[in-house]
Amino acid sequence: xxxxxxxxxMDSCVRCSLCKFIPQLAIRSKRFSSICPSIDFYDFHxxxxxxxxxxxxxxxxxxxxxxxxxxxxLYRCTNCGGCEVSCKWVYDLEPxxxxxxxxxxxxxxxxxxxxxxxxxxxxVERKKNPYGEEPQNRPAWLTKDIKLDxxxxxxxxxxxxxxxxxxEIAVATAKILNAAGEGFRIMxxxxxxxxxxxxxxxxxxxxxxxxxxxxxxxxxxxxxxIITSCSGCYNMFKIEYPRYVEHDIDVVHTSQLIEFLLKDGxxxxxxDVPLKVTYHDPCHLGRMAEPYEKWEGEKIEVxxxxxxxxxxxxxxxxxNGVYDAPRNVLKQIPGVELVEMDRIREYSYxxxxxxxxKSAYPDFAMATANERVEEAESTGADALVSACPxxxxxxxxxxxxxxxxxxxxDLTELVLRSIGGEQ
Ligand code: SF4
Ligand code: SF4
Numbered sequence: 001x002x003x004x005x006x007x008x009x010m011d012s013c014v015r016c017s018l019c020k021f022i023p024q025l026a027i028r029s030k031r032f033s034s035i036c037p038s039i040d041f042y043d044f045h046x047x048x049x050x051x052x053x054x055x056x057x058x059x060x061x062x063x064x065x066x067x068x069x070x071x072x073x074l075y076r077c078t079n080c081g082g083c084e085v086s087c088k089w090v091y092d093l094e095p096x097x098x099x100x101x102x103x104x105x106x107x108x109x110x111x112x113x114x115x116x117x118x119x120x121x122x123x124v125e126r127k128k129n130p131y132g133e134e135p136q137n138r139p140a141w142l143t144k145d146i147k148l149d150x151x152x153x154x155x156x157x158x159x160x161x162x163x164x165x166x167x168e169i170a171v172a173t174a175k176i177l178n179a180a181g182e183g184f185r186i187m188x189x190x191x192x193x194x195x196x197x198x199x200x201x202x203x204x205x206x207x208x209x210x211x212x213x214x215x216x217x218x219x220x221x222x223x224x225x226i227i228t229s230c231s232g233c234y235n236m237f238k239i240e241y242p243r244y245v246e247h248d249i250d251v252v253h254t255s256q257l258i259e260f261l262l263k264d265g266x267x268x269x270x271x272d273v274p275l276k277v278t279y280h281d282p283c284h285l286g287r288m289a290e291p292y293e294k295w296e297g298e299k300i301e302v303x304x305x306x307x308x309x310x311x312x313x314x315x316x317x318x319x320n321g322v323y324d325a326p327r328n329v330l331k332q333i334p335g336v337e338l339v340e341m342d343r344i345r346e347y348s349y350x351x352x353x354x355x356x357x358k359s360a361y362p363d364f365a366m367a368t369a370n371e372r373v374e375e376a377e378s379t380g381a382d383a384l385v386s387a388c389p390x391x392x393x394x395x396x397x398x399x400x401x402x403x404x405x406x407x408x409x410d411l412t413e414l415v416l417r418s419i420g421g422e423q
Contacts, residue, residue, distance in 0.1 A: 001101055002101055002104070002105070003056055003057075003059070003060040003098070003101045003102060003105050004060065005101070006056070006094070006097060006098045006101055007057070007060060008299065008307070009053075009093050009094060009098065010053050010054075010056060010057035010060070010098055011057065012091065012093060012306075012307070013050050013053050013054060013057075013091075013093060013095075014091065015050055015054070016050070016090070016091075017045070017048065017050065018087060018089065018090060018091070019035075019036065019048055019049040019050050019082075019083035019084075019086045019087045019095055020034060020035065020036050020039045020048050020049075020083075020086075021033050021034055021035055021086060022034070022035045022082075022086060022343060022347040023086055023089040023347070026347050027342075028342040028343075029342050031342075031378075032341070032342035032343050032349070032375050032378075033342075034349075035082035035083070035085075035086055035343070035347060035349065036048055036049060036080075036082055036083055037078055037080065037082075037350050037352055037364070037367075037368040037371070038076055038077045038078065038364075039051075040368075040371065041076075041364050041367050041368065042076060046073050047073060047076060047077070048083065049082075049083020049084065049087065049095030049096060049099070050083070050087070050095060051073075052073065052074065052077060052095065052098070052099050052102070053093070053095045053098045053099070055070060055073065055102070056098045056099065056101065056102040057098075059102060059105065060105075066106050066109060066111040066112070071106060071111055071112055071114065072114075074099070074102055074103060074106060074112070075103070075112070075113065075114050075117075075201070075355075075356060075357075075360060075361075076357070076361055076364060077099055077355055077357075078283075078350045078352060078353070078354040078355040078357050078365075078368065079096060079099065079100065079200050079354050079355030080096075080283040080288075080350035080354060080355070081096045081283055081287050081288045081318065082287070082347075082348075082349070082350065083095045083096060084096040084097070084287075084318075085287050085317055085318040085347065086347075088315070088316075088317045088318075089317075092313070094316075096288075100200075100202065102202075103200075103201060103202025104202040104203075104204045105202075106202055107201075107202040107203050107204070107205075112201065112202050113201035113202055113203060113356065114201070114356070114360045115360075116356070116359045116360040117197075117201040117203075117356045117359065117360060119359075120132075120197060120359055121197075121198050121201075121203055121206065124192075124193050124197065124198055124206075124210070125206070128191070128192035128193055129160040129163070129164060129192070129193050130160060130193060130197045130359075131160060131164050131165065133164045135189045135192075136189045137164070137189075138158070138163045138164070138188060138191055139158075139163070139186060139188040139189060140163075140167075141158075141162075141163060141167035141170045141171055142170075142174070142186075143171060145175075146171070146174045146175065146178060147178050148184070148185055148186060149183035149184060149185055150185050151183075151185075152183040152184050152185045153222050153223055153224040153225065154182070154183060154184045154185070154223070154224070154225045154226075154227060155184065155185055155186065155187065155218065155221070155223045155225070155226050155227070156173060156174065156177065156184045156185070156186050156227045156228075156229075157186075157187070157191065157194070157226050157227070157228045157230075157233055157237070158170050158173075158186060158191060158229070159193075159194065159228060159229070159230035159232070159233040159389065160193050161230060161232075161389035161390050161393060162229055162230060162389045163191070165389065165393060166389035166392055166393060166410070168410070168413060168423055169229050169389050169392070169410045169412055169413070170229070171423055172410065172412035172415070172416040172421075172423065173227070173229045173254055173412050174186075175416055175421045176254075176258060176261075176267065176412060176415055176416055176419065176421070177227070177257075179267060179419050179421060180261045180266040180267045181266060182257070182261065182266070184227060185221075187217070187221070190217065192210065192213065192214065193210065194210070194214065194230075194232070194233040194236040194237065195207040195210035195211055195214070195236055196232040196233065196235070196236045196240075197356065198210060199236065199240060200354065200355050200356055201355070201356040207244075208244050208245070211236075211240075211241050211244055211245045212245055214241075215241065215245050215247045215249075218247070218249055219247075223249060224249060224250065225249065225250040225251075225252060226249055226250070226251050226252070227252050227253075227254060227257055228251065228252070228253055228254070229253075229254040229387070229389065229410070229412060230388055230389050230390065231253070231282035231283075231284040231285035231289075231387060231388035231390070231391065232282075232284050232354070232388065232390055234251060234253045234284065234285055234289065234322075235284035235285070235288055235289055237249070237251040238251040238289065238291070239288065239289060239290070239291055239292065242291070242292070243292055253285060253322055253325070253387065254387065254411070254412055255285075255322060255325040255326040255329060255387045255411055256322060256325045258325075258329050258411070258412075258415055259324075259325040259326075259328050259329050262328075262329065262332055267415075267419060268419065269332055269333050269334060269415070269418040269419060270334070270418065270419065270420060271334070271417060271418045271419070271420050272334045272335035272418075273333050273334065273335045273336050273414055273417050273418050274335040274336075275335065275336055275337070275382050275383050275414070276336075276337045276339060276380065276381045276382045276383070277330060277336055277337070277338055277339070277381050277382065277383045277384070277385045277409075277414075278338070278340065278341050278376050278379045278381040278383075278384055278385070279326060279327060279330060279338060279340070279341075279344075279385050279386065280341070280348065280351065280372065280376065280384060280385070280386040280391060280395070281321070281323060281344060281346075281348035281386075282348075282351070282386055282387060282388040282391045283350050283351075283354060284354070284388070285321060285322045285326075285387060285388065286318065286321035286322065286323060286345060286346060286348055287318030287321050287345075287346040287347075287348070288318070288321070289320075289321040289322055290316050290317075290318060290319075290320045290321060292314075292316070293314040293316075295309070295313045297309055297310050297311050297313075298310045317346065318345075318346030319345075319346055321345070321346060323344075323345045323346075326385075326387050326411050329411060329415060330385065330411065330414070333414055333415065333418045334418065336414065339379045339380065339381050340379070341375045341376060341378075341379055342375060342378075343375065349368075349371065349372050349375065350368060350372070351368065351369055351372055351386075351388075351390075351391035351394045351395060352364065352365040352366065352367070352368025352369045352371075352372070352394055353365050353369070353390050353391060353393065353394035354390070358390075358393075365394060366394075366397065366398060366401065368394075369394040369397065369398035370398050370401075370402065372398075373395060373398045373399060373402065373404060373406065376406060377404065377406055381406070382406065382407060383406060383407040383408065383409055384399075384406055384407070384408050384409075385408075385409050385410070385411055385414065386408075386410065386411070387410065387411045387412075388410075389410065392408060392410055395408045396408050
């Protein structure tokens with residue numbers, strides 16, 4: 001979708017600022033009532049979803065240029081989608097989609113993305129991962145006791161962060177699958193980035209090429225199902241890929257698979273894990289994990305700039321993300337007590353790492369993680385748990401910098417402990 005496709009929508013923004021907060025009826029405390037990390041940190045309307053949409057519209061209409069200042073505002077956004085679910089309570093606009101379209105337009109015009117993004121995109125091209133690690137080291141996390149089934153049509157897509165930075169998640173996932181007797185294979189050194197870091201900063205052409213290459217190699221390998229322990233990879237394969245590249249591969253997040261394996265009796269959580277935990281909903285597994293449905297119909301202006309759609313547009317309000325599976329798993333771990341933060345499910349607060357912010361704006365990414373960690377600490381939990389290696393990396397950095405006594409675990413690590421497995 002281009003900026004032109006969103007023109008009517010961008011014209012409809014009433015500058016009400018609802019996109020800066022979680023909807024009133026969902027607010028549990030004044031302290032934790034905001035939803036946009038960018039406006040929280042930069043405190044100026046241009047840094048909100050609505051503000052960026054005004055900028056996108058102005059650029060589309062030829063009223064402003066992509067100056068360095070404009071680009072800076074555009075990219076200091078984690079693409080978390082919080083603005084969108086809040087706006088949809090009343091106005092049904094999609095500011096995060098407009099932000100993505102403006103990023104794509106900026107790249108197309110040769111202005112975006114930012115230098116740090118260009119640097120890691122080059123690494124993705126050369127090394128197939130944004131960290132610049134050697135492809136042959138991608139499966140270095142594999143321990144000898146992990147069993148692979150090369151004839152399986154199920155692929156564990158490890159993802160760059162679990163493969164090179166959060167190996168404990170890859171190990172835990174593989175051992176859980178082994179314990180349940182769930183056959184799987186990996187692509188080893190042939191696995192390449194899912195394309196998320198490239199796509200999120202607007203380099204659509206390169207991202208689509210990566211999508212096509214990945215789908216082609218999955219098809220060649222006869223893959224029918226992908227298991228992913230990364231929310232970013234999950235979102236790409238499940239939600240974004242089908243917008244550009246057709247595929248019928250089933251995509252499952254580890255939290256969903258573990259929930260199923262427990263229900264099926266193939267996994268038994270027997271060991272006590274005495275921890276009070278709180279769960280962070282990753283944006284890409286939660287509110288942004290609702291599939292796009294192409295809408296075709298008639299748009300009717302009933303009042304000036306007030307439209308109704310016939311048939312009604314698919315809602316995509318974030319309510320149908322993966323929220324229950326990780327919670328259902330946590331609740332079944334003996335000894336684990338789950339307490340909730342004020343901002344949960346579709347109104348979760350971003351970890352701060354996404355949208356290219358961890359690499360280009362580390363101060364903003366860290367402040368956002370600190371804000372979320374503060375919320376987690378306010379619950380009295382001993383540990384913050386999530387289901388995404390990239391969120392985990394930012395939270396660990398935050399906890400370390402704050403000298404916090406709170407621990408961080410990926411869901412798979414706690415499950416591995418409870419089935420009696422070891423890293
Ligand atoms: S994007 Fe939506 S919520 Fe934000 S200012 Fe515009 S109309 Fe209001
Ligand atoms: S996507 Fe997230 S960070 Fe960006 S404007 Fe919307 S709420 Fe703010």
